[in-house]
Amino acid sequence: MNKVLKNCTVLNDDLFLEKKDIYISGDRFVDFVEGDVEDMHSALVLPGLINTHTHAAMTLFRGIAEDVELQEWLSTYIFPREAKLTEEDVYIGSLVGFMEMIKNGITTFVDMYFFQDAVAQAAKDVGMRGIVARGLADVSGHGAEKLEECENFISKHTDDPLIRGGVGPHALYTCSNAYFEKIVRLAHSTNSVLTYHLLESPSERDDYKKRTNVESTDFLDSINAFDERTIIAHGTHLNGKELNLISNRKATLSYSPISNAKLGNGIAPISEALLKGVNVTFGTDSAASNNSLNLFNEMKFGSLIQRAHEENPTLMKMEEVFKMATSNAQKPLPFDVGEIKSGMLADIIVVDTKRLSLMPEKYIKSHLIYSFDTSSIKKVMIGGKWIYDGEFTNVDSCGVMKSFEKAVISIDSRL
Amino acid sequence: MNKVLKNCTVLNDDLFLEKKDIYISGDRFVDFVEGDVEDMHSALVLPGLINTHTHAAMTLFRGIAEDVELQEWLSTYIFPREAKLTEEDVYIGSLVGFMEMIKNGITTFVDMYFFQDAVAQAAKDVGMRGIVARGLADVSGHGAEKLEECENFISKHTDDPLIRGGVGPHALYTCSNAYFEKIVRLAHSTNSVLTYHLLESPSERDDYKKRTNVESTDFLDSINAFDERTIIAHGTHLNGKELNLISNRKATLSYSPISNAKLGNGIAPISEALLKGVNVTFGTDSAASNNSLNLFNEMKFGSLIQRAHEENPTLMKMEEVFKMATSNAQKPLPFDVGEIKSGMLADIIVVDTKRLSLMPEKYIKSHLIYSFDTSSIKKVMIGGKWIYDGEFTNVDSCGVMKSFEKAVISIDSRL
16 A cells, blocks of 8 residues: 655754655655655654664563662562563563554664564564564573574564564673574574674673683674674673774674663763764663663763763764664664665654744754653554554554553562 | 542652542642542652752753854853843743643742743743742843842742742852852842852863862852752762762752753762762753753653763662652752642642553552653642643643744844
């Protein structure tokens, strides 16, 4: 079905406003087509945002423990619950996560978790696009089994319109070197997105070096774990030399400033990474450590914390920050998303700009980064289909919320 | 008129949920009264938040210049426009600022600006409570005149149900020492709130010392400018000795983490201030440097940036952070606000908790700080009157927005 969206306001490359009509054929933008006409009455139409690092199912754990040390948080609160999760829990947790992302203007995700079929089903049910990376670790056994699951999931989804499989070795501290190397080979042989946590917390660098006598990043480079399909999550403690390497390898660095701050992991060297030409994007991480799934918050917080840290208000220009959440994030992905132009996938969000916090109107570009409120997002389209227009088109919010609350209570009862 | 709000959910001192009915007689909470009954259907009812540092009229300048050096921002963009402002501009800018604050759950403000009658009129027209401090500076003359205006405004508002005058010496770099001393005397003789910018940017300490051979804070203490009615704005570069002094004097420190970050001014020593017993509160500062007027954002950002900076996830406990936006902020003020209890002024916000981002329900306390979205605020009461219920009761939003956009264009045309 073809669609014509008349009288849209869009942002050009410099984030200036332009009026235009948008034409959609099937799931892509085209130069011109005849079809159902919808008058957008000058509403602002933006490309959907891309969340390059998340664990959607962990909405189940939002708020369970706050203001505690990272190790206590993991071992007392998170791990015991994860050990008890069923496939149904992961489905409902992921669904709530994806619904929240959509309401906040995110149309594409990169997820790392387990019960990957449930994650994918939740995304398809709500109509969302993304990479579902099976989380991989051999520290507590079952490494080979998980890798096989991962490979099967990838081959099952090579032609899926919304979902692709990804390869998600959890981290160097949960995967042996040999296992990590095998995983990277799978990513290369299937041309899949490879994504892993790296140097997220202050102690990881020394811990790895003590164990192996090698720098984490030297090992990773030796197995070609930095390439154009790689998304490094966090990298909070990468140094300048490593940023150069990542830039040269054209790998992507996913910046999760809110999660890094909340867990006390520090401030990632993002303004330096950008200067060195690293492809930087944003990830919300999970609702257990964020606790929102909102890239508009990530853009503002992530930009401002760099300025505060370096006492420099000229860092992190708006245009650059917006690209980090859109076109930069497309680069490692197998989806043509992140821009509204002919040939790209029709993933958009529609914003009502008649709001106090988005005034004066003439400076809307600034308000997108610095005073945006996602309740101004009125509609969301993914692959040419409206999947949200105040209500979700494909799922019953009320029923989902009830099932979710039941699942949370049930998980706690199993502890 | 008496009101009974049946079936409210409220937070007790530890931020746990309790069910109760709320009784209101005139503009205050009482233990029991008969009156108009409204069923709140278990909605969460919170005390309105208190914004201890703002310049509401500067919504007029939201987004005019971003990503530039502070001095360029002030001298090229802000000051030339402020020189052209009319009383009508300040009225409409303040009104939009107050409306945005109310939608975001703020019921009390401390404002510093000029055309103070227009600021007060805007607050009264929308039904908001606050301190209107005439901004004072003698660096460009007219110091005595401004001080007289300030004094007159204070005496005119001693019995106003919503507005009190405050005393607002802008900063040590815009007021001579002699003038600052006179100002402080006025604050003391009228028992008014005294509020000023202090050590906001990195260079202020040395600049003042070079000029006077005295430390800023030594001078201020010598003229008794730190007392229980004092609100210090920013204090980004206060040292440990100065925090001890401020704690001993029971002065209040208003923390504006977003503005401090955006302008590249740094990270205020707030976790240290709290350890030393300083009464810390939150201020949004203006929409020109924030660019929102939303204390829920300030709570999250302000808490997280401390943790990131010190790489410690146990800093800034939720209960403490919530008090910073409510009961702590009451201390320097002449209003009985910030808590829902008998005898206090009936200023509340009503939250719809049936939202994806506020799930799981049982951890709502955490969601208030870490995943709150102000579009969940459905109603706002100030002094026993509902002033917002999705629409503003006393003003026509649509008309206000039109007048505001006109004013912005008109100001630019005068440059």
